Amino acid sequence: MNYIGKLDSLHLTVRQNKWFNYFTVFNRIALAAGFLPAGYVKIIGERFTDLHNNQPMGHYLEALHHTGYYYTFIGILQMLAGALLLIPRTALLGVLIYFPIILNICILSLAVRFEGSLLTAPLMVTSCIYLLCWDYHRLKFILFPNAQFTPTPKTIDKKIPFKFFAGVFAFLVLFVFTITHMFDLMPRNTVADCKTQCDDAKNPGACNVFCECIHNDGMPFDKALDNYHEAADKAEKK
Template identity: 65%
Template sequence: MRISLFLDRLHIQVRQNRLLRNFTVFTRIVLALGFIPAGLVKITGERFTDLAVCHPMGHYLYAFYRTGFYYTFVGVMQVLAAVLLLIPRTATLGAIIYFPIILNIYVLTVSVRFVGSWVTAPLMVLANIYLLCWDYDKLKFILPFRHPASA
């Protein structure tokens, strides 16, 4: 059986599960709640944290804060991703925008050995991957699988 056919069948079965549908809504809300406050802090121009500059993460976040427009831009994108996740019609786009932001946060957390988000960052990445898998039917055409011809 081709992988695309297998994934199509699996996706249909998963999407019919009521518990997983409710879990998906819950996941979207929780991820949105994770980005809205952080994004608003950046949009208003406030420092995200008061970590000391002598700490690698504090040094990075201070330099990030000092970038000016880029700092604000990331905040706008965080809020945009969060709001899009909360609207069912735009949730897929929200998950797509959310992914590189949270993946960057995760890689940063691991690279500077920051214990402040060593649990939340990977869980948020996994939750975002779950949402992308949930919308597999909308995203499958960009995957490198052969797709059956449309009738």
Template identity: 55%
Template sequence: MSLSTRLDQLHAQARRNRWLWLFTILCRILLAVGFIPPGIVKIMGERFTVLSVNHPMGNYLEALHHTGYYYTMIGVMQVLAGLLLLIPRTVVLGAVIYFPIILNICILSFAVRFEGSRLTSPLMVLANLYILCWYYPAWKHILPFNQPAQAGRFPGWKELDTKFPVKFFAGVAAAFALVVLFAVYGNELMPRNTLKECQTQCEDSANPAACYTFCDCIHQEGQPLDDCLETYYKAGSP
């Protein structure tokens, strides 16, 4: 059996489950809600957050805010992707537009250790990937498989299997738990959103004095995250 045929069979099996249909609709709605409001903020030309410019993410967003129509264009694409996801006939196009934007946000969030989207952005990436997999027949022709894909009719609502997919949702719960654990415990030190919030982690750190220096380096001096982390680790070296 070819890989293309096997994927077709797996997809057909998933599309016959009513719970997965409902989960897909939920993902589409949540992803749209996650992009449309912040996209409108950008279109209106307003600053996206109230973070200090000394904060790594605040510095980035401040620079982005001053890029003029580029900032507006990002907002337009976010709103467009969100709206397309809500329309059944344009879901695939919306998901394709959505993916590179949310992947960029996810990588940025981890790079600057931003708590505001450190948890939500990877979950949104996973939800976006799920939607792309759900609509696999719409784009599978671009894959380098020797055997051409066979188009099939999607089952109607009354034809759907009502059996609850325990293994699938257990996997969803496990993925959610892993993302939460990494967001909370993935890094020893976080800049947090304010100086006061940053300092709350210092008492439990391996080197409280170095931690306070790190927080001052970020929020008072506005130094790059890597430089502040280097200072912290050097202070903890014997």
């Protein structure tokens, strides 16, 4: 059996399982719940958050808010993707619209270290990837034009896939641990919150300066971070 046949066999086995079907529905509902309110806020023209303009994500969202109908357009796409996900026949189209939007949000969140979506955005990207894999039988012809049609599962397997759900749990634990420990310094949402991490920083004084530069002086995030690292490195060499 070639690798395409093996993928087909694995995919059919998964789609026959009742618990995988439940998990798929859960992912669709969870993703829709994440985009429908966010899209509605944009459509009615309200600012998405109350972050200060000097905060890196706040600065971006404030600029985005002033882009006119582009801001509304994003909201429409978010609500459209969320609504399509809730309808079984259009769920694939929904995730195809959803995925590039949430991938952009994920990269943005990591780039500016925004705590508000630092955990949720990557998980939503992972959820989209799962849903794309769920509809592999409809997408495989893009990757493998000569692939054969996969029949619709006729039997239902009620066995709980303990290994899969254990893997999901282990992934979540590892993911949360990694995300919460991968950055040495965070801009946080306010200057007061930012300074709470300074006691444990390599250079507490430079950390406080970093927070002041971000929230009070409006210094670009990368520049403020570079200044902190330079000060921390000098302190270590002394």
